Amino acid sequence: xxxxxxxxxxxxxxxxxxxxxxxxxxxxxxxxxxxxxxxxxxxxxxxxxxxxxxxxxxxxxxxxxxxxxxxxxxxxxxxxxxxxxxxxxxxxxxxxxxxxxxxxxxxxxxxxxxxxxxxxxxxxxxxxxxxxxxxxxxxxxxxxxxxxxxxxxxxxxxxxxxxxxxxxxxxxxxxxxxxxxxxxxxxxxxxxxxxxxxxxxxxxxxxxxxxxxxxxxxxxxxxxxxxxxxxxxxxxxxxxxxxxxxxxxxxxxxxxxxxxxxxxxxxxxxxxxxxxxxxxxxxxxxxxxxxxxxxxxxxxxxxxxxxxxxxxxxxxxxxxxxxxxxxxx
Amino acid sequence: xxxxxxxxxxxxxxxxxxxxxxxxxxxxxxxxxxxxxxxxxxxxxxxxxxxxxxxxxxxxxxxxxxxxxxxxxxxxxxxxxxxxxxxxxxxxxxxxxxxxxxxxxxxxxxxxxxxxxxxxxxxxxxxxxxxxxxxxxxxxxxxxxxxxxxxxxxxxxxxxxxxxxxxxxxxxxxxxxxxxxxxxxxxxxxxxxxxxxxxxxxxxxxxxxxxxxxxxxxxxxxxxxxxxxxxxxxxxxxxxxxxxxxxxxxxxxxxxxxxxxxxxx
Ligand SMILES: Cc1cc2nc3c(=O)[nH]c(=O)nc-3n(C[C@H](O)[C@H](O)[C@H](O)COP(=O)(O)OP(=O)(O)OC[C@H]3O[C@@H](n4cnc5c(N)ncnc54)[C@H](O)[C@@H]3O)c2cc1C
Ligand SMILES: Cc1cc2nc3c(=O)[nH]c(=O)nc-3n(C[C@H](O)[C@H](O)[C@H](O)COP(=O)(O)OP(=O)(O)OC[C@H]3O[C@@H](n4cnc5c(N)ncnc54)[C@H](O)[C@@H]3O)c2cc1C
Numbered sequence: 001x002x003x004x005x006x007x008x009x010x011x012x013x014x015x016x017x018x019x020x021x022x023x024x025x026x027x028x029x030x031x032x033x034x035x036x037x038x039x040x041x042x043x044x045x046x047x048x049x050x051x052x053x054x055x056x057x058x059x060x061x062x063x064x065x066x067x068x069x070x071x072x073x074x075x076x077x078x079x080x081x082x083x084x085x086x087x088x089x090x091x092x093x094x095x096x097x098x099x100x101x102x103x104x105x106x107x108x109x110x111x112x113x114x115x116x117x118x119x120x121x122x123x124x125x126x127x128x129x130x131x132x133x134x135x136x137x138x139x140x141x142x143x144x145x146x147x148x149x150x151x152x153x154x155x156x157x158x159x160x161x162x163x164x165x166x167x168x169x170x171x172x173x174x175x176x177x178x179x180x181x182x183x184x185x186x187x188x189x190x191x192x193x194x195x196x197x198x199x200x201x202x203x204x205x206x207x208x209x210x211x212x213x214x215x216x217x218x219x220x221x222x223x224x225x226x227x228x229x230x231x232x233x234x235x236x237x238x239x240x241x242x243x244x245x246x247x248x249x250x251x252x253x254x255x256x257x258x259x260x261x262x263x264x265x266x267x268x269x270x271x272x273x274x275x276x277x278x279x280x281x282x283x284x285x286x287x288x289x290x291x292x293x294x295x296x297x298x299x300x301x302x303x304x305x306x307x308x309x310x311x312x313x314x315x316x317x318x319x320x321x322x323x324x325x326x327x328x329x
Numbered sequence: 330x331x332x333x334x335x336x337x338x339x340x341x342x343x344x345x346x347x348x349x350x351x352x353x354x355x356x357x358x359x360x361x362x363x364x365x366x367x368x369x370x371x372x373x374x375x376x377x378x379x380x381x382x383x384x385x386x387x388x389x390x391x392x393x394x395x396x397x398x399x400x401x402x403x404x405x406x407x408x409x410x411x412x413x414x415x416x417x418x419x420x421x422x423x424x425x426x427x428x429x430x431x432x433x434x435x436x437x438x439x440x441x442x443x444x445x446x447x448x449x450x451x452x453x454x455x456x457x458x459x460x461x462x463x464x465x466x467x468x469x470x471x472x473x474x475x476x477x478x479x480x481x482x483x484x485x486x487x488x489x490x491x492x493x494x495x496x497x498x499x500x501x502x503x504x505x506x507x508x509x510x511x512x513x514x515x516x517x518x519x520x521x522x523x524x525x526x527x528x529x530x531x532x533x534x535x536x537x538x539x540x541x542x543x544x545x546x547x548x549x550x551x552x553x554x555x556x557x558x559x560x561x562x563x564x565x566x567x568x569x570x571x572x573x574x575x576x577x578x579x580x581x582x583x584x585x586x587x588x589x590x591x592x593x594x
Contacts, residue, residue: 012493075460076469100493104472107457110426111464116553117426119455136562138452141346142355145558152553189469190501193487197495204493210594234594252475252512253491258342258451259366259511267593278342284562288593290583291568305591307568308583314576315583322584323594 003089005031007059008041008082008096010073010105011050016042018165018207019097021057023158025166026124027095028058033126036092037061040174043081043181045071051176056168060175063089067181069188072195073101075108076188081181083112086153093131093148095124098157099206110155117155118146120262122162122285131156139258139281160207161264162285205256208237211265213256213283215241217272217293217312221249226313227271230320233327239263239283241273257282271312275300292316330382330479332375333444334409335432335462336391338400339365339452348559355559364400367447369407369516370509374477375445376408377514382479386410388439392420392431398532405527406519412532419537422549425453429461431547434540436466442483444506448473459508470506471499475513479503 005027009020024040031038039061040054051062065081082105086094094109096102098120110117121133122143131148133156148154205211212231214224224238231238240250242257256263258281268286272293273279280303283289289304292312301307308315340346341361348355364372375387389404391397392415401412413435420431436444444466446459456472463470475496476489483503490497491510501507519527537544545551571586573579587593 075471079464100473100491103456104460107425107429107455108460108464108470110457111429111461114553115426116424117455117457118554119425119457132557135454137454137556137559138340138346138355139342139454140562142348143560143562144556145560146554147557149553149555154553190471190499192497193500194498195492195495196498202494252510255511267587267591281342288587288591289565290587301568301570303565304568305565306571306583306586308571308579310576310579315580318577318580319584322581323587326584326588326594 004037004039004061004091005034006039006041006086006091006094008043008094010043010078010101011047014050016050016053017097017099017160019099019158019160021165022160022163023095023097024054024057024059026163028166030124030126034092039063039091041065041082041085043070043078048178055172055174056170057166058172062174062176063179064176065179065181067183069183069185070181072192074188074190074192075104076190077183078105079108079112080183080187083109084182085179086113091153093154093156096157098159102157106155106157113153115153115155116148118148119157120159121156122159124156124158136285139278140284141281159262159264161209161266203237205237205239205254205261205263208263208265210234210236210267211239211256211263211283211286212236212269212271213239213241213273214244214271215273216243216247218244218249223313224249226316226320230269230316230323233320233324234267241279270300270304271316273300274298275303330378330385330443330483331441332378332385332387333436333439333441334368334371334375334387334389334404335444335446335458336368336372336389336400336404337365337447337450338362338391338393338397339450342366342451348561352558352560362396362400364403365447365450365452367449367451367509367511370511370513371445371447372404372407372409373514373516374509375443376517378443378477378479382483388412388441390432390435391415392423392428401532402527403519405530405532406523407517408523411530414532414534416534417537419542419544419548422552422555423547424552424554425455425457426461427547427552429458429465430551431537431542432458432462433465434542435535436462442503443486444468444504446506446508448508448510459506463506466506468505469501470508471501472508473510474507475510477507477513
């Protein structure tokens with residue numbers, strides 16, 4: 001073991017998710033401390049054009065793993081391609097974003113190669129020679145320091161928006177290694193019949209830097225209009241509490257919380273949300289939390305950084321205007 | 330339609346979780362336990378598919394300490410037919426991959442068309458067991474499933490799966506593993522007659538040796554990760570209440586604070 005720190009990326013329609021650069025930047029420090037090469041791994045069909053994106057963030061080497069059968073993401077095809085590469089190259093740790101794809105792919109790969117795995121980590125480090133990660137447990141109520149055992153390859157997925165991407169250095173270059181993945185049609189048992197894209201321009205909540213979220217206080221589905229307006233000036237994604245989702249005002253995919261999405265935004269604005277423990281579990285690691293609530297006793301007031309105690313319908317529209325002005329300056 | 334539902338007992342979502350003074354463990358005494366909410370979707374879907382097919386069996390498989398029996402009985406009261414409880418010291422300290430190995434060893438010899446897991450257990454929050462279990466059993470899987478339609482010939486299922494910014498519709502040959510996401514169904518409550526009946530339903534305790542598991546591959550010994558310390562997350566110091574005579578003034582002051590102080594916009 002010990003032949004490199006791998007950072008795996010599955011591009012989504014030709015773009016690389018930001019979390020890959022966040023992980024590379026942090027992993028660069030670990031690779032240097034361990035004197036191991038930092039290797040980006042990119043998997044898909046026709047992804048070679050993206051190979052140059054990783055060196056500026058510190059990658060020494062880029063594996064471009066391709067096969068025509070890897071056009072759409074399938075756990076079967078991608079797990080085979082990645083597990084084969086890991087088995088051949090024997091990296092000491094494999095890192096990937098805790099995205100929808102990362103969460104689906106990496107535990108399967110871990111089982112295939114008998115690796116140790118920790119999911120949705122918020123920090124990576126070293127304790128002597130051993131890899132360590134931090135991760136939340138019990139829905140954000142506890143932080144666990146996890147140590148990887150030396151006898152297995154380590155795999156960790158990293159929560160987006162938590163690690164900080166370094167400034168890219170365009171003068172850096174990396175060795176590119178092209179790998180023809182050995183995947184056959186018979187390996188891929190799950191057939192993609194249809195992909196129904198929702199709001200195409202919308203940044204997924206789990207990767208959004210700014211989130212404007214609305215709860216039962218929005219009164220009905222049309223109440224979200226003012227949040228959409230605020231989100232537009234902020235470049236934010238709109239989220240919701242379970243109460244709002246259960247009422248049918250917003251789709252299930254908008255729910256933030258213990259039984260929804262876990263988000264980690266730079267700025268989270270909670271409008272008409274009381275701040276139940278199950279909601280906080282999904283957004284508590286956001287950097288700046290703002291509450292707009294008419295109840296001065298709402299639990300969210302002890303869990304946020306800034307609070308406006310007033311009627312959200314009277315506060316949000318002028319807030320949108322104020323921010324529009326600030327942004328125009 | 331024979332289904333297996335992997336069920337984990339977890340602390341109630343409201344429970345306060347504290348670390349022991351030395352940080353080596355969490356204190357769970359006095360905590361109320363429930364079925365992990367995503368596993369309830371699995372139980373409900375297995376029951377619905379059994380009803381639709383007009384026959385078959387729903388078997389719960391749970392690994393956990395003695396107290397897990399309570400959650401298993403609740404699952405039986407919802408309508409599952411029987412249950413297996415992996416209860417052995419050898420499983421102590423299993424991480425998610427080791428847990429998947431234990432479950433796979435149990436499930437290997439069983440009869441089933443679909444195995445349902447939750448999207449994630451809401452205590453350890455790993456989201457690993459479903460995909461790992463499928464791999465260990467040599468089965469295909471799909472995670473984050475919000476709709477399940479079994480083909481007329483019962484040889485495949487069509488499922489809807491949540492992806493970034495939309496949905497995918499997939500076809501998977503049976504048997505397979507599905508991980509359940511909110512939106513799949515509305516889990517039923519255990520009825521009073523259901524609770525009475527559950528008491529007589531078969532609940533089989535199983536030891537590691539009985540499923541041919543080498544103790545070194547599960548439990549702390551078989552785990553590639555170990556939690557070395559638990560700490561409480563930092564709490565936010567009390568919020569800054571934005572002042573102002575009117576909503577408009579508060580809005581302006583908030584925008585200013587976010588720009589100048591928090592540097593968030
Ligand atoms: C197992 C389980 C899992 C759960 N998972 C989740 C989850 O993933 N996500 C989640 O969000 N919840 C979850 N919940 C539900 C959670 O307990 C709360 O019920 C829910 O978060 C409440 O949503 P809310 O804050 O929108 O509504 P409420 O608690 O009703 O709060 C509404 C708030 O709006 C304020 N308000 C009303 N009108 C106005 C106005 N005009 N201006 C300003 N403020 C106003 C009120 O003062 C109040 O504070 C879960 C619960 C359980 C039991
Ligand atoms: C430090 C530590 C010590 C532990 N010690 C023990 C112990 O002594 N004894 C013990 O039994 N467990 C123990 N566990 C928990 C156990 O190993 C977990 O089941 C395992 O970590 C799975 O991860 P998860 O709960 O995050 O599952 P996830 O991967 O998030 O779960 C997804 C789904 O898999 C299924 N699933 C997960 N776990 C189980 C299970 N146990 N039984 C049935 N189905 C399941 C459920 O359908 C669940 O919804 C321990 C965990 C940790 C982190």
